[in-house]
Amino acid sequence: MAGDERRLSRRGFLAAGGAALLGAVVAGSAGLAAPGPDSGLLTDFWLFGRYADGCTDAGFDEAGLDPVQLPHCVAPLSWTGWDPASWQDRWIYRKHFTATTAGRYRARFDGVMTNAAVYLNGTFVASHDGGYLPFEVELPGVAEGDNTLAVVVDGRWALDVPPNLPGASPAVLDFYQPAGIYRPATIGTVPRTRITDVFACPVDVLSPGRSLHVRCELERAVPAEVTASVRQAGRELARGSASMPAGGTAVELDVRGLDGVRLWDVADPALCDVVVTVRAGAAVLDRRTVRTGFREARFTPDGFFLNGRRLKLFGLNRHQWYPFAGGAMPDRVQRRDAEILRRELNCTMVRCSHYPQSSAFLDACDELGLLVWEEIPGWGHVGDDAWQRRNLQDVAAMVVRDRNHPSVVVWGTRVNEANGTTAMYAKTGRLAKQLDPSRPTSGALASTTGARYAGGDVEILAYNDYTARRGAPFRLRPPQPGVPYLVTEAIGTLAGVRAYRRTDPPATRQLQAELHAKAHDLAAADDRYCGLLAWCAFDYPSGWQRSVGGSKFAGVADIFRIAKPAAAFYASQGPPDVRAVAEPGFDWDFTAQPAGPGRGATIWSNCDRLAVFLDDRPVGDARSRRADFPHLPHPPFAVDLVVPRGQRPQLRIDGYAGGRLVVSRRFSGDRSRDVLGCTPDDPSLRADGGDATRVVIAATDRFGTVRAGTTGAVSVALAGLGELIGDAKLDFGATGGAAAVWVRPFAGPPGTLVLTARHDTLGTATATITTTATGKTAGTGS
Structure with missing residues (x-):
């Protein structure tokens, strides 16, 4: 649901079955006895509201506060149309906890957007500036028995911290930053030594x-x-x-x-x-x-080498923002993005644009073999002296937090596209090398003119290459001699098209796929390119140039992480023995195209040969487009699919590799047999308040392919001890026949959550998710 209706108010919490848990919210919900900084996860219920005089006092009247779980966003959000004014304020979070032993206590916050002030039992403890890196605070004066931790969160844009630009609108930055304690927090006793x-x-x-x-x-x-x-x-x-x-x-x-x-x-x-x-x-x-992990990663003028072997870096940029929650998604959801990038899109590298991202995401990159470019918070400008001092602190905190991750192979110590050779860049580069001499430094440039890329500045020339324009021959700027060269952005919405949505015409969606394929083909053609990281993995919220209704639709998947045709190109670049792919670059739907997709329709595949059938009658083999993409491991295919008007045949694509049938796909032309799907990523979750999973709700043909042209409203309801992160009504006409919500169990006893989705013509679909007690195995997800 939209607006304030989706906030987990006391009334809504009780109606959802939270009465049995409310005592833990007020009387103390975390007993802390075990040693170590991670002894108590602060995911279960906090009390939350707007800042008010006295809200940090131990005896503050909490009747007007609402129960929330961490990670948390202060403002109710939909999937698009975010309003920065809704979070630009000060907010209060209060947590009651019971200390069962005397000792030394510390609290750790992995990310608070944007500034935080921490109070214990009414006494100020510490403050922290900046929203993308962790901080720890000593908690002197913790008493045996009940204690109150209060955190004042300041989400105002006027704060002079990277990447904000006080005095300007939030729309000058190409991403929105909703406020809140949006990453995990822990509290516990720590030893004297x-x-x-x-x-x-x-x-x-x-x-x-x-x-x-x-x-x-x-x-x-x-x-x-x-x-x-x-x-x-x-x-x-x-x-x-x-x-x-x-x-x-x-x-x-x-x-x-x-x-x-x-x-x-x-x-x-x-x-x-x-x-x-x-x-x-x-x-x-x-x-x-x-x-x-033991690995050698070298950027050279002759390309990138991993453990002595040349590896062409193939990847995308990633923003951390999600629908309905901003950045406030639990670890399992953060890890899922890494799985999509590595396993579904075959990326070998991701750029964390334009700030350090979730530790859980980086942990998953370590485990999956996904290389990482990590960079400091910033976009397009360098601020005043105070801003620059904060920037240096961000460099130090980023490097110290993440220098043990083998996936991280370069530090982005320049502010993205803030070109120039300021003294600050010399300082940030030197600081990163002092803290970690094992990795090179760099920074994504919008211009290569006069760029310094050696010594105390950066060691890799990284360029956001938007020279491609629609209607002109596609090209990339050539690498500069004598220096490692990496393309850190390309394509996006600057190639003549403002948005690539799953609701846009087929030609627009196909163009996005073709542009991504051509960019990577050109990077593969010249060994001097270390590789190319295209813009971008997922749609994201923004009010900047070329945004549409508060969103940028540049992703190869939408903000729900549902694939567009451009994702089919990435999926097709993996080996067929791992996952054979035969994915049309068109919709098999005769509503918008009564005669079918026409001549030269593209199919993205990693097979050697594709045989195509209509109603199981052979059309013939698809033609390889190797001449168009001579350097891709797996070029796409073209096939002529002109269907007489009035006919709605079934399409079948058989893919062969090594002379063996490895994939067979069917696509229905008959809309009367379409169904509503409701599919969770994970069937089981932990009931600790800090777990969640995505549920994809989609109109599909009878073979499971999303029917992007479907319209109509879908109502969504959740039964059980948990929270629906999403709108109670979804508009398939706006989302392209598919969307997603997330399901998050309350901290409490194990049980069952049932999500029900209803569409006027497609009927009803349900997803059932079991929840397990904290500490027990929580299903098949990461």
Whole structure:
């Protein structure tokens, strides 16, 4: 539903079956006894509302606040048409928790948009500026029994922090930033001697004498022994140790004997656990485990090399924004984006544009073999001195948070498209190299004229190449000699078309696919290109140039993560023995095209041969378009599909690889047998308040293909102890016959959630999701 109706008010919460849980909201819902910073996930119920005088006081009257779960967005949103005024304010979150032991407590917030001030039992504790990186706060004065944590969130655009531009409209930035505690938060006791950071850096990866250099930083250290154990697939490979002197704050050691470690690769993302333990005699003072991977990633003037092997980088840019929730989606949903990029779109690299993204997303990139360009918050401009100081802090926080991820292969230390050789860029590049000498720095430029790309600035020339224009011969700018060259953006909506929606004419949607294919074909033609990361993976909210109704429709999938024809190109570039693809670049629907898609209709496929049939009568083999795309691993096919008016035949495509039938697809021309589908990504979720899954609701033909031309309203309702993240009515005419909502269980007992979708002509469909108690296996999703 739209507007304030979708907020989880006390009345709506109780109506949804939350009465049995409300006591935990007020009386204390997190008992904290176990040591360690992750001892209590703060996902279950907080009380939330607009900022008011006294709202941080311990005795504040909470009757006007609503129960919410983290991650959370302050404003109700639909799937498009977002209004920045709805979140530009100050807000209050209050959390009651019970401390069952005395001790030292800290809280960690993975992301608060945009600034935060933290209070404990009415006393100010700390503040943090910036919305994209984590911060921790000491919680002095936690008492045994009931305590109140209050967080004031400031979501106003006028804040002088990257990427904001005070004095201008939010529409000057090419993405909106809804406010809230939109990433996970934790609270727990910490030991007196505490490991604060571990940097595990592989050394000489391609030599038999490869090793791991470990730097461990400690807080309130005492004389102790620090050991680092490297484990892979549950087996210890080697360990090293060093002594920490009294008063020391850091120790460095090397772990040798790692010649047997499996290297991390896009095809085999073999990870290692590095277990660091601090002991004083027999007593374990603290222990911390980090993951890493052994790999060598080199950007050179002759291309990109991973573990000594040339790899043409093939990928997309990703924004983190979702319909209905802004960035406030739980970890499972964040991980799902990485799965779409790697497994469904065959990307070998993603650019996190234009800010550091969810740790859960990066964890999934590590596990899936998806390389990452990560960059600081910013877009198109550099602010004043205070803004630049915050920018340096962002560089440090980004590098320290993510330098153990093997998927991250470059730091974007320039502000996106803010060209120039300012002193700030020299500082950001040097700072990144000091904190992590193992990775190069770069920054996406809008112009290559006079760009510095060596020394203290950037080491890779990265260019957002929008030279292609509709009606002109497609081209990319050539690489510049003597420097590694990567195309960090291309296509988008700057090639003559303002939007690529699944509701747009077939020719527009096909054009998007052709442009993406041609861009990657040109990048593949010249080994000097390290690769190309096109714009972009998913549609996103924006009020900037070429937006339509508050959204940018540049994605190869829509904001619901539902594929457009351009996604079929990416899907077709993987090996057929992993997933055989035969995907039409057209709709098999005779409403808009009574005579069918016509001559030269495109089919995206990784097969060697396609045989095409109408009502099981052979039309003949489709023709390879190798001449149009000579450098793609798998060029598309063309076939003539002119159907006599009045006929609605069934289309069949049989794909062969190595002389063997590997895929057979059928598409119905008969709309009378269309159905409504309601399909969850995950059939089981955790009932801890911090889990969710997407449910795709689509009009499909009887073979399961989305019928993009379907119109009409779909009503959506959820039964059970959970929250519907989505509108209660969806307009298929606006979304192209398909949309999605997300289902999120409340923190509480296990049970069943049933989502019901109803369409006037297609009938009813349901999705059933079971919820499991915290700590138990939560289904098949990541």
